[in-house]
Amino acid sequence: MVGKILVVDDDKNILELVSVHLTQARYEVLKAENGIQALEILQNEFPDIAVIDVMMPGMNGFELTKKIREEQDIPILLLTSKGELEDKEQGFLAGSDDYLVKPFEPKELLFRISAILRRYDKPTDAILQVGSVTINRKSFEVTAGPSTLFMPLKEFEVLALLASKPNQVFQRAAIMEKIWGYDYEGDEQTLNTHIKRIRKRLVKLAGDVEIVTVRGVGYKLEVCNS
Template identity: 80%
Template sequence: MRRILVVDDDRNILDLVGIHVSRAGYQVLKAEDGFRALEILESVLPDLAIVDVMMPGLNGFELTARIRDDYDIPVLLLTAKGELEDKEQGFQAGSDDYLVKPFEPKELLFRIAAILRRYDKPADSILQVGSITINLKSFEVTAGKSTLLMPLKEFELLTLLASKPNQVFQRAAIMEKIWGYDYEGDEQTLNTHIKRIRERLAKIADDVEIATVRGVGYKLEVHS
């Protein structure tokens, strides 16, 4: 059974989310603040954390950043705010998705399922594309004696493209897969990540590159 950590200082919201998540077949762990959440994480590693943004002491953005630094689990942020800058701050902290209160329980469960699908890794946890090897457990990209440790979103983006070499991924599909289907940020974010990945790959492998398909999206090409 998959475990989900719910963190919210509002006891009513905490119980409400817990009830619906539990009914959907998940094991629920509850924390009324960020510090208690960190205590739970030291002993139990959940499959996903649902984190309220507006909490005293350690707010949701700060807790998300701590989780991203120390644990390999996705984070869904809950907040009463829907402004674009708040979403940007959440994604910059490392969240995987963002849900604005009040929300429908069905939408919450849909997002949970979608995040867990995105986070599922192949059984062997290894992707081999040309001369590069992508290890989905250690988050390392290697080629020969060279090793890259990439920021999470760059790693996820490279892994997505490498999962189907030479196949074109549409920009909208990439944004949905990596940043969530309702991400409202500028597409320049994707351009910037692609540019950085290209620069990293160029340093360790000359047979693998990301090609732009104008008006459509990107693909990972392997040259012999």
Template identity: 70%
Template structure:
């Protein structure tokens, strides 16, 4: 049974989301602020976190950054703000999705399901995106009978992007997950690896591309 951590300083929202999630079959953990959330995270391992943006002391953007700094738990931001700048801040912090209050409970459940499905896929030994097949056991990338062997970092980077097609990964998240949190290099290393992967993909298939999201990061797209 999947476990979800809900972080919100509004007790009414906490109760509403708890009821909806429990009715959908999830186990619910609750925190009323970012500090409580980090304490829970130190002792437990939720499958997903729903985090309110507008909280006193530690806002949702900071909570998300702290979560992503130490774990790969997906984060869905919940907020009353819908401006593009706030969405951009959320994705830059490492969030996986963004729901604006007031929200329909069904929409929240749909987005939770979609995020969890993407993360479950990331753990698979075989990842398929369009005609591209990635085997995480043999470290092979193939299209039909064409097989591509990539250096380890390029393979890990492509696997991560392909595990969640059309999702934007920030540069910081890509660097942390592929090179590690203690990596002291700069973004140019990431840019060079992306460029190399693009060149190799272009020779292998035309229906999978890595797109740049200006000011944020990269995403892998499957073209129709």
């Protein structure tokens, strides 16, 4: 097996179809028909990625994504029957790493899963140090003194990008393209939300590093003068 995947979909036909293709690709598949079942599975299993349908009765995919983010830091790919911008935006704000609109080709699903897993497992020895904060781009850990922080992937990528060149201003458009891709159709509210979340985490982790807004341009990461 090349990895373990949790698939959550209330449509049994789609659940089975996705599972068959993933199994043929040598993934181990954990199946759940709703959010409650998925959370029960996650109490004892640690999948490498979760593939979650958005439109489910009871707990929808956005809500399930948020709950998973509270407990585990695994990549999440959302499946949606809608292509509206609002759904994509809501998915990223909930903490997902990518989305795929139904109907989709099984090959595209496999490509996207492989791409996400490569990003999580990308081998690098790069250690970024800004003030008291150390960012390990291999283990995806952010540490300061005895404290260690694990962040959702998109938040980590934004922080690591800013930390790669401390005190340099990154334009908002450049950050969006680097982290979400050139074809991302969402607006800048996504970036605003992620910056707010990162700032809250940094305040709790270390008091000497902050993200500074450069009005009309973008953001930079700098060490505070005490």
